[in-house]
Amino acid sequence: MPSPLPSRSRGPKPTKVDPDHLLDAAQAVFAEEGLRAASLRAIARRAGCDPALIYYHFSSKEALFLALLNRRFPALLRDMARLAEPTDLRPTPLRLWEVLLIYHRYFKDDPGIRALIRGEIVRGAEGLGHLIEDQIRPMVGSIRQIFEQGIARGEVRPGVQPLLATFFLAKMQLEILDVLPAVLPLLMELPPEGAVLTGMRAWLEILWRGVALDASAPLPTLPYPQA
Amino acid sequence: MPSPLPSRSRGPKPTKVDPDHLLDAAQAVFAEEGLRAASLRAIARRAGCDPALIYYHFSSKEALFLALLNRRFPALLRDMARLAEPTDLRPTPLRLWEVLLIYHRYFKDDPGIRALIRGEIVRGAEGLGHLIEDQIRPMVGSIRQIFEQGIARGEVRPGVQPLLATFFLAKMQLEILDVLPAVLPLLMELPPEGAVLTGMRAWLEILWRGVALDASAPLPTLPYPQA
DNA sequence: ACCAATATTCAACACCTGTTGAATTGGACC
DNA sequence: GGTCCAATTCAACAGGTGTTGAATATTGGT
Structure with missing residues (x-):
């Protein structure tokens, strides 16, 4: 039948x-x-x-992706905002290191979001853009405040432009998370596991010496994340 | 009919x-x-x-893209190699600035190649990867030599790892070319035309102070590209 | 025991993709 | 004026894409 x-x-x-x-x-x-x-x-x-x-x-592929963003960003923004509070009187390099650690914590398992932040911003606001900007703007604001407070406290050179420094700090951290593990083993003897932390550390050293008022002052001891 | x-x-x-x-x-x-x-x-x-x-x-879309690469890279590699010759005794920061200018010259009109270098490397060698690596490895080698010569000449701190410094220098320059013009006007009063050169200049200042043996030494005057 | 709501799948739509084989035309050469 | 080759287009293929409407089991409530 x-x-x-x-x-x-x-x-x-x-x-x-x-x-x-x-x-x-x-x-x-x-x-x-x-x-x-x-x-x-x-x-x-x-x-x-x-x-x-x-x-x-x-409701759509885009909505699925936005839900993905909303699962991750709010907590990140909260951590970042707390770090930028003016009552935090720890040395600026240590606070900048914390910024890198927060990035590491929230983004290390999510190359998808990193790729989005890295790439999709460039193409301008294609639907997703404006929302990303809403998430990224406060994050940028927090880091920028840390630099500004650093200048006010006499730790950072007054010549440094906080916004550009923020751009350098944050952008490079994404590259370190993404590209370094893939590229370093190809070009040098370093094992891929160590690449990220080694890179972060070297990066902060150079950046901090670059922006510090007294470049010869030693870095404070930087806490590593628990493996 | x-x-x-x-x-x-x-x-x-x-x-x-x-x-x-x-x-x-x-x-x-x-x-x-x-x-x-x-x-x-x-x-x-x-x-x-x-x-x-x-x-x-x-013969294919991929071949088309490879032809595009081959139209651009050889000249870039030649310029970069000439810059890295040990007979070039100009101050290291000035040579590093030249590296940024070469990047600027060859990549400023070609976001496609930049996107490739930025993104496609991450995903590992999918057909294109190995060839890109063939083009990029010598380029990285040249920049690295400049840092190594800088150490040997007592201009760069011995603690700096030449390969990581190269990574930072080159990666950030791509970001400056790509992202800065799109992002800076959004967040600050800078017009987009000036963003790239302003960014390059600020970037070299920070990087150079970060890697220099004597961080308090002033930068040499940096030649700007002819508009 | 029934009924309604929920969670799941199936099959299809219209469209876009890289690629190919055949058909066609214009110009150069003899 | 005829012949051949290089350059171009057309039409189609097979496969992938986001999306939707209908069909169908399962579960929980009464």
């Missing part, structure tokens, strides 16, 4: 696929493929479900 | 579409869209011809 032979596989699964699991899969695929090349079918495959299910939980 | 009604538009045009014109169009589209998103149809549209014509001159 040409009966529509009921396929067994539809309907809810025994264990629900909750949206957070979808976000995990999406993050992984965005990380590997980049924002544009990551396909919903690949994300669905990773999550072990049908592409259409993504549309049950999120 | 169902005669095949001879279409008028085939055959050679009055003015040939030479491959170089195709490369120009490809460069423009790669620049705007990025390597992956740039379509052959868009390139053909820009060049005013049919997509199939591209396959008459180049």
